[in-house]
Amino acid sequence: xxRNKIFAIVCLSLSTLMMPVNGSEQNSTSSSPRTVDELYPGxxxxxxxxxxxxxLPEVVILKAGDLVIKENDVKEEIAKxxxxxxxxxxxxxxxxxxxxxxxxxxxxxxxxxxxKSGTDMSQKDERAIxxxxxxxxxxxxxxxxxxxxxxxxxxxxTVGGAALAQVKPxxxxxxxxxxxxxxxxNHIRTIGQRMQIEISxxxxxxxxxxxxxxxxxxxxxxxxxxxxxxxASGCIPCDMMQPILEALRKKYGEKINIIFVHVGQExxxxxxxxxxxxxxxxxxxxxGKEFFRHVGFFPQEEVEKKLSxxxxx
Numbered sequence: 001x002x003r004n005k006i007f008a009i010v011c012l013s014l015s016t017l018m019m020p021v022n023g024s025e026q027n028s029t030s031s032s033p034r035t036v037d038e039l040y041p042g043x044x045x046x047x048x049x050x051x052x053x054x055x056l057p058e059v060v061i062l063k064a065g066d067l068v069i070k071e072n073d074v075k076e077e078i079a080k081x082x083x084x085x086x087x088x089x090x091x092x093x094x095x096x097x098x099x100x101x102x103x104x105x106x107x108x109x110x111x112x113x114x115x116k117s118g119t120d121m122s123q124k125d126e127r128a129i130x131x132x133x134x135x136x137x138x139x140x141x142x143x144x145x146x147x148x149x150x151x152x153x154x155x156x157x158t159v160g161g162a163a164l165a166q167v168k169p170x171x172x173x174x175x176x177x178x179x180x181x182x183x184x185x186n187h188i189r190t191i192g193q194r195m196q197i198e199i200s201x202x203x204x205x206x207x208x209x210x211x212x213x214x215x216x217x218x219x220x221x222x223x224x225x226x227x228x229x230x231x232a233s234g235c236i237p238c239d240m241m242q243p244i245l246e247a248l249r250k251k252y253g254e255k256i257n258i259i260f261v262h263v264g265q266e267x268x269x270x271x272x273x274x275x276x277x278x279x280x281x282x283x284x285x286x287x288g289k290e291f292f293r294h295v296g297f298f299p300q301e302e303v304e305k306k307l308s309x310x311x312x313x
Contacts, residue, residue: 033054034052035053035192036049036199036204039204039208040208043094043208045185045272046098046102046188047098047189047191048098048101048192048197049192050190050191050192050193050197051192051199053199053201054200055201055202056198056200059072062198062199064101064196065108065195065196067105071203074093074096074100077099077100078096085268089268091210091211091268092210092268093210094207094208094211095211095272097199102191103130105191105195105197107126109133109191109194110129113136134184137187138184141176141179141183142176143172148164148168148171148175151175152164152168152171155297157299158236158237158296158297177276185274216273219257220284222257223286224254224255224256225256225285225307225312226256226257226258226259226284227256227257227258227282227283228259228260228284229241229245229260229261229279229281230260230263230273230275230278230279230281231261232262232278233262235278235279237278237279237296238278240297241281241298242260244298245258247300248300248303248307255312256307256312263275277295277296279295279296280294281294283307285310286310286311291306291310292306292309
């Protein structure tokens with residue numbers, strides 16, 4: 001299984017997505033601000049899901065306790081990135097903001113936990129503090145024998161027909177990393193439930209329109225079921241999926257959207273959808289809600305079973 005090196009910072013792969021839509025900034029019948037996910041479902045997959053969309057002072061785009069992030073902070077972060085990445089990042093500044101905020105909020109949480117336990121962090125840099133904190137969060141995560149066997153049986157083509165004993169350590173490590181990441185992702189996703197986070201309504205409206213202007217989010221908003229394959233050329237199981245996708249296009253025609261995303265070319269889109277290994281198949285129902293996702297080669301008959309479960313005949 002090929003690892004997808006998108007970003008070295010905390011990754012924001014999360015669970016169920018809903019159809020991206022254009023939301024109104026405030027519910028006039030509600031006494032409290034709407035959240036990012038209520039207004040723009042699926043736009044955030046991490047720390048900003050539960051952020052309250054509010055009117056903030058000019059140039060301030062995020063506020064959480066003592067943390068204040070301004071628009072220039074995001075622009076400066078984009079300017080530090082490789083030149084070829086900047087166009088994608090400018091179109092996904094909400095993603096950049098989420099990355100900046102996540103690191104700072106996790107660092108704040110780690111500091112609070114360390115202070116309560118009396119741990120001295122004065123000799124550690126920020127990266128070490130965060131790594132230690134995340135390691136503590138995931139130290140009880142384990143992989144069962146049943147999980148290893150199930151993965152092996154579902155991905156025999158990917159491992160080249162090797163016996164389970166030959167690939168068991170690699171499968172166990174791969175699954176452990178996935179489960180640890182899932183645990184961290186859930187912790188990150190719920191930060192907004194543990195502390196108040198506010199994001200600028202006017203800024204978010206502009207950035208949401210830019211971020212949702214891509215083939216995946218457009219397909220999810222089309223009113224038809226969608227199958228998205230995220231992979232890359234030269235990846236053996238990815239290449240094995242291409243004839244299957246083409247056969248599905250011919251068989252189902254206009255009944256469903258079938259999209260391939262090259263994560264090497266669309267790194268930010270891949271990161272937004274939490275891609276950690278390729279290929280990944282994500283199934284969305286006609287309302288744009290994530291129905292199922294699978295990692296690795298997926299035989300055509302298995303794909304069609306999932307499509308049938310979504311009502312695609």
